[in-house]
Structure formats: structure tokens, C-alpha cells
Amino acid sequence: xxxxxxxxxxxxxxxxxxxxxxxxxxxxxxxxxxxxxxxxxxxxxxxxxxxxxxxxxxxxxxxxxxxxxxxxxxxxxxxxxxxxxxxxxxxxxxxxxxxxxxxxxxxxxxxxxxxxxx
Amino acid sequence: xxxxxxxxxxxxxxxxxxxxxxxxxxxxxxxxxxxxxxxxxxxxxxxxxxxxxxxxxxxxxxxxxxxxxxxxxxxxxxxxxxxxxxxxxxxxxxxxxxxxxxxxxxxxxxxxx
Numbered sequence: 001x002x003x004x005x006x007x008x009x010x011x012x013x014x015x016x017x018x019x020x021x022x023x024x025x026x027x028x029x030x031x032x033x034x035x036x037x038x039x040x041x042x043x044x045x046x047x048x049x050x051x052x053x054x055x056x057x058x059x060x061x062x063x064x065x066x067x068x069x070x071x072x073x074x075x076x077x078x079x080x081x082x083x084x085x086x087x088x089x090x091x092x093x094x095x096x097x098x099x100x101x102x103x104x105x106x107x108x109x110x111x112x113x114x115x116x117x118x
Numbered sequence: 119x120x121x122x123x124x125x126x127x128x129x130x131x132x133x134x135x136x137x138x139x140x141x142x143x144x145x146x147x148x149x150x151x152x153x154x155x156x157x158x159x160x161x162x163x164x165x166x167x168x169x170x171x172x173x174x175x176x177x178x179x180x181x182x183x184x185x186x187x188x189x190x191x192x193x194x195x196x197x198x199x200x201x202x203x204x205x206x207x208x209x210x211x212x213x214x215x216x217x218x219x220x221x222x223x224x225x226x227x228x229x230x231x
Contacts, residue, residue, distance in 0.1 A: 004161075006161075041127070041223065041224075041226075042223055043122070043207075043221040043222060043223045043224070044207070044209075044219075044221045046218060046219070049218070091159075093161055093162065095162075106164065106167065107164075107219065108164075109154075109161045109162040109163075109164075110161050111160055111161035112159070112160060112161045114159065
């Protein structure tokens with residue numbers, strides 16, 4: 001149980017285009033989803049937290065107009081990288097949580113999406 | 119501001135050895151600490167979660183300890199195998215945070231056959 005999928009697993013796009021990444025919780029309802037970005041040999045960087053039915057909360061320094069997050073349902077969140085630039089190339093990971101309280105919830109992680117912008 | 123540090127950044131040991139990975143954090147006000155495994159180009163697998171009230175957790179050949187007052191955690195791997203080769207990440211959930219995890223940069227472990 002508690003499986004999170006991401007699609008696509010790998011995407012290559014041209015500069016200026018937009019790319020959508022999907023994150024799905026397959027066998028549970030995720031009230032909260034998280035989007036992370038990971039640079040080589042670096043820590044995961046939390047980009048934003050989204051709760052179903054409400055606007056995402058972005059971390060400081062993350063452009064909300066560039067990284068559009070939609071948490072459309074309890075099983076699906078999408079991250080759209082708009083007008084992609086080569087510096088947006090990275091590994092993007094989503095995770096899903098099942099509750100609203102911080103002390104007991106566990107985050108389940110997706111397999112990640114490798115984005116390469118040419 | 120909570121900061122998480124993992125030392126060493128990389129470690130290579132022969133198969134069969136017992137080893138310890140270290141994680142330190144600057145603020146002891148945490149809900150829990152987790153250890154994760156990440157294989158190259160892959161997502162994260164949660165290995166062990168230690169609540170702030172606990173001292174250790176065990177799963178198979180893995181044992182994680184937590185000393186909250188000193189801001190330290192260790193992940194002990196017994197009888198290492200080549201399949202243990204991966205990057206190991208620790209993350210803490212600060213008290214008062216809304217789910218947020220603060221991550222270390224990881225230790226890349228290579229087990230030589």
C-alpha cells in the first residue's frame with residue numbers, strides 16, 4: 001500500500017515550452033502533497049505544499065508563476081514548469097501525506113521525474 | 119533555523135563490514151527523524167522513522183538511533199551487502215512545522231564486493 005506514482009519519469013523539452021508532471025497516490029487519499037527539487041549531490045529542496053482544494057503554499061524563493069501547482073483531487077497533483085529554461089533542469093520528486101497533523105503523518109514519495117531543458 | 123548535516127558525504131567499504139552513517143541537526147525541537155534510501159535516478163524509500171520520544175528503531179540489518187538533546191542520529195548497517203549501495207538521506211520534521219521536512223545532503227554508500 002501507500003504507492004505514489006509520477007509521470008513522466010523522464011522528459012526532455014526545448015527552452016520556452018511548458019512541461020506538466022503528474023503525481024498520483026494510487027491506493028490512498030492524499031490530503032497534502034509536496035513537491036521537491038533535487039540538485040546533484042544536494043539536499044532535497046521543498047518547493048511547495050499543496051492541500052486538496054486550496055492554493056499551494058510556496059517556499060521562499062520559488063516562483064509560483066513559473067511552477068504552477070494544481071491539487072485537483074485527493075489523488076492527483078500536477079506541477080507545470082512554464083517557459084522552461086535550461087536552469088530548470090533537475091530531478092523533481094513529489095510526496096503525499098495522509099493527514100493534516102505533523103506528528104504522525106508519513107510522507108510517501110514518488111519515483112521522481114528527470115527534466116532536461118535544452 | 120534548522121540545519122541537517124550528514125557526514126561523510128561518501129563512504130566506500132568492503133562487503134560484510136558493519137558501518138555507521140551520521141546525521142546531525144541544529145535544533146532539538148523536532149517531531150521525528152527519518153532515514154531514507156535513494157538509488158541513482160530514483161525516488162526515496164523510507165527506511166526508519168524515529169519519533170522524538172524514541173531512542174532507536176530497528177528493521178532487519180538496520181538500526182537507527184536518536185539523541186535529540188545532542189542533535190544526533192546514526193544509521194547502523196550490519197553485515198553490509200553490495201545491494202546496500204545507495205545514497206542515504208536523513209530528514210527531520212521540526213516542531214511547529216506543517217509537514218515540512220528538513221533534509222541532509224546524504225551519504226553516498228558504496229559496498230565493494
